[in-house]
Amino acid sequence: MSRPTAAPLLEVDAVTKRFGGFLALDRVSLHVRAGERLGLIGPNGSGKTTLINCVSGALASDGGRILFDGRDITGFPAHQRTRLGIVRSFQIPKPFTSMTVLENLGIPMEYAAQTRSAGSPGPATALDILQMIGLEAKAHLRPTGLTQIEMRKLELARAMAARPKLLISDEAMAGLSSAEVDDILAILLRLNEQGITIIMIEHIMRAVMRFSERVVVLDAGTRIAEGTPDEIVRNPAVEKAYLGE
């Protein structure tokens, strides 16, 4: 049943991305083991979101390979990657505004979760997911009536409804209060306990360091460090990237 630990769930192999003359990602490699909690950090403009876009399929990479579950998915369109189990949430929430909160969850359930055979971790129905995330009272509202944190929770809930094997959370906590950050953090930890592998992109250091088992640091499109949170905070290269000389 359990996968040998040697084979990572996600393997990013020397991925390169250019925007015109600007090299946004320069042969970035990283891997994520099944069940792991990986933090991805770096200063603004370091390429975190670009990397995530390449992994989720929103952008086509210009070089390198991406393997998921041992399968080369480099040329796959985004919706197929979602069906395989790579699901992302957006930094700026992008809800389906003409639908209720519950109907928002219906889309990934119908299009992603049901196309895969059972066996993916996580709660079964949309209402279960809303309950777990604490949005069940808003199930029949349109997303336009939600608060900022509820919108973030909807992003996570909708991602959950796709039954991810790998959840990529792109700055789910930016702009939230300290208590709200704890709230989201607790949700993500609970998902991880259910067996979902999580990559967290975050600027709030307190959250990333508490959450992650391992942290990868990007700066100017290259990977400059990798290690446990403790190792990362003591790493001089990371300090330099964030604070300068």
Add this chain to the structure above:
Amino acid sequence: MKTARALVVGGAVIGLGILLAELRINPYIYFAGYVVLQYVVIATAWNVLGGYAGYVNFGTPAFFALGAYTAIFLIEAFKAPLPVLIVAGGLVSALLGLGIGYLTLRLKGVFFSIATFALSVVLQTLIINWEYVGGAKGFTLIRPPAPFFGNWGVLLFTVMVALAVVTVLVARSIERSWIGRGLAALRDNEEAAECMGVPTLRLKLFATTVSGFFLGVAGAPFPYYVTYVEPSSAFDLNYAVNALAMPMIGGTTTWLGPMIGAILLGTAQQVATVTISSELNLLIVGVVLVLFVVLAPEGLTGLARRLRGR
């Protein structure tokens, strides 16, 4: 179960149409009724792409005229009968629809609309220079005796009733299927839809093809209806304006909206043409559209939903 009921209602409407045809009331009623029903087909077809998927097609005349000119070509070449013309007109327009579907890869929003409008202009120029189908002079059709009802006006009215019913039923079943839900998702946010597993390109191609098909179907009987077709009447800008205005007035997110909008606006235009002036009907469209955009942006069906407090 609900589908069965819809089929029964659809069948009943066609039955009513035949009954009305047998009654032989004032011939003008059939003549005007044809136009209104043609707009039910056009508005409903347009809405599959414009309302469900959110891609505003301003090239309706291209699809309508392509249906009409496919019919003309088949009449000239093979003396093909009306049912063949309708199917063929639909299929050729569907191909054009598939073509503009690939445009959605690169063009969104207003740029897509401009491209579809340009398509209409280009196609009109091609037709003007194609002598075989009449070119700029136009094409005159000498109708054989009508096979049913003994009268083309009544026959074409009945055919349009059936086409309108089929189009509305198809649009309704698309809206309520997984395809309709996927289209709604990509209309709301294409990037998020794709990331939630919705194959956005495939659904968009489906929508443009189906929309194109029924716009062509609406145009195919046109040569029989007017008996004289020239490029400027087949590519009339009114089709582009009405195809957009009618769903906007009725409401774009449901199958009911375009139908209601087409019946209301189409009838108002016909009445105005007879009672006031034929030029006035465009003014009506303009005024009504502005009123709706300001006062009821979700159309009549949206307004009804809001009044019911939902």
